[in-house]
Amino acid sequence: MTSFSDFEFTLLEEGFCARDIVEQKIRESTSSDDKDAFYVADLGDILKKHLRWARALPRVKPFYAVKCNDGLAVVETLAMLGTGFDCASKTEIQLVQSLGVEPSRIIYANPCKQVSQIKYASAHGVQMMTFDSEVELMKVARSHDNAKLVLRIATDDSKAVCRLSVKFGATLKSSRLLLERAKELGLDIIGVSFHVGSGCTDPATYTQAIADARYVFDMGAELGYNMTLLDIGGGFPGSDDSKLKFEEITSVINPALDKYFPVDCGVRIIAEPGRFYAASAYTLAVNIIAKKVNMKEQSGSDDEDDGASDRTLMYYVNDGVYGSFNCILFDHAHVTPIVHKKPKPDEHMYPCSIWGPTCDGLDRIVELCTLPDRQVGDWLLFENMGAYTVAASSTFNGFQKPDIYYVMSRSAWQRMQQIHAQGMPALVEEQSPGNMPGHCGCGSTLELPAKPCATSVST
Numbered sequence: 001m002t003s004f005s006d007f008e009f010t011l012l013e014e015g016f017c018a019r020d021i022v023e024q025k026i027r028e029s030t031s032s033d034d035k036d037a038f039y040v041a042d043l044g045d046i047l048k049k050h051l052r053w054a055r056a057l058p059r060v061k062p063f064y065a066v067k068c069n070d071g072l073a074v075v076e077t078l079a080m081l082g083t084g085f086d087c088a089s090k091t092e093i094q095l096v097q098s099l100g101v102e103p104s105r106i107i108y109a110n111p112c113k114q115v116s117q118i119k120y121a122s123a124h125g126v127q128m129m130t131f132d133s134e135v136e137l138m139k140v141a142r143s144h145d146n147a148k149l150v151l152r153i154a155t156d157d158s159k160a161v162c163r164l165s166v167k168f169g170a171t172l173k174s175s176r177l178l179l180e181r182a183k184e185l186g187l188d189i190i191g192v193s194f195h196v197g198s199g200c201t202d203p204a205t206y207t208q209a210i211a212d213a214r215y216v217f218d219m220g221a222e223l224g225y226n227m228t229l230l231d232i233g234g235g236f237p238g239s240d241d242s243k244l245k246f247e248e249i250t251s252v253i254n255p256a257l258d259k260y261f262p263v264d265c266g267v268r269i270i271a272e273p274g275r276f277y278a279a280s281a282y283t284l285a286v287n288i289i290a291k292k293v294n295m296k297e298q299s300g301s302d303d304e305d306d307g308a309s310d311r312t313l314m315y316y317v318n319d320g321v322y323g324s325f326n327c328i329l330f331d332h333a334h335v336t337p338i339v340h341k342k343p344k345p346d347e348h349m350y351p352c353s354i355w356g357p358t359c360d361g362l363d364r365i366v367e368l369c370t371l372p373d374r375q376v377g378d379w380l381l382f383e384n385m386g387a388y389t390v391a392a393s394s395t396f397n398g399f400q401k402p403d404i405y406y407v408m409s410r411s412a413w414q415r416m417q418q419i420h421a422q423g424m425p426a427l428v429e430e431q432s433p434g435n436m437p438g439h440c441g442c443g444s445t446l447e448l449p450a451k452p453c454a455t456s457v458s459t
Helices: 018-031 043-056 072-081 090-097 115-123 134-143 172-185 204-222 246-260 275-281 324-330 410-422
Strands: 008-012 038-042 060-065 084-087 106-108 128-131 148-152 160-162 188-193 198-200 229-231 268-271 282-295 311-317 349-355 364-372 379-382 403-409
Touching (some): 008 018, 008 410, 018 038, 018 403, 038 043, 043 060, 043 072, 043 246, 043 403, 043 410, 072 090, 072 275, 072 410, 084 090, 090 106, 090 115, 115 134, 134 172, 188 204, 204 246
Parallel strands (some): 008 403, 038 403, 060 084, 060 268, 106 128, 128 148, 148 188, 188 229, 311 349
Antiparallel strands (some): 038 282, 160 198, 282 379, 349 364
């Protein structure tokens, strides 16, 4: 094992990957009745995402949205890589600053802040913060000594999975009034921010939002403001199975930035990715704790498969919507189960539903899917479970949160240390994620030693 500040991770040697650790943990559980759900999180996958971001959006500095996954391992990995942080509360600011992150790498990106927390930000050197109303301006004027304010504008997020402009963002018309009021209060407006909504499905939304931001910049210049920051928010997909691919979005953003905010215009550009970094790093393993077989009331004929075609299965597992799968309720997620025991080519498949462990009928993970017949004690896997899962999970009904086992390949660890010491490589395009072992094929036949394939190193 090796470690950062307060957590350990398994250092994987060449030829091993995160999925091998999933297999190992499952094998270790065979001699016990305590087959608790667990995560394996590949911190090297976060590094791969960081390099991918730098290649696709070279002008945009990421400020990780801590709310997406506030796990210490994730936050410290990104701190080591030099990202900024989008914090929405005093607690998130405390977490980030506890790792030694400078206040200049934090934006307090919540347009509706509690007064005591504005004062906390002021006392701890966090200056950049968003606003979208006159009341917020007055709160900041009374409670912060040196705020650098960013005006959040509304966008057309009608094509986003999770809409945000219904709650946050000033219209273009009200933006002028807010800028004038800020001038009267003697406040410093340094830029504009927007968010196209989480799970954006139309990249053209970014183009319009960037154009609107340019309009507000020009409006500010008329009032004597010299704005130097553009925050293009989030909405970036975290896995490659999304309808809209990351590079499809960036291929629209980059020309829009070049058109409205040319390289030599003196404007610093940041963004607030969350799920982009965290989603694909986490795999969740859940155990089948109960099972129900439902037969149709009447069968049309006596089939040779002993009624298999008339059978539907209900699987109950030891994590649910009050735990990791809260993303189904809060984030509109659709999760896909993977059976741990690979089905035989001729194995019959059944219509199934998957349910969580609590006593609430709402606790349904999958309404309908097709799976083979599995037994109590068997495992199901869910990939891409790092975003808006553990961060909002609870222990409702007394069901505990899954343990998380962190891993990273040795090559990824060495690359992270290099970036931490020397900064991002000059020719990012030469840094191929394929050079770093990440998730391996599901059909791995590697024989692992009794203990994790880890090497102890000093940091």
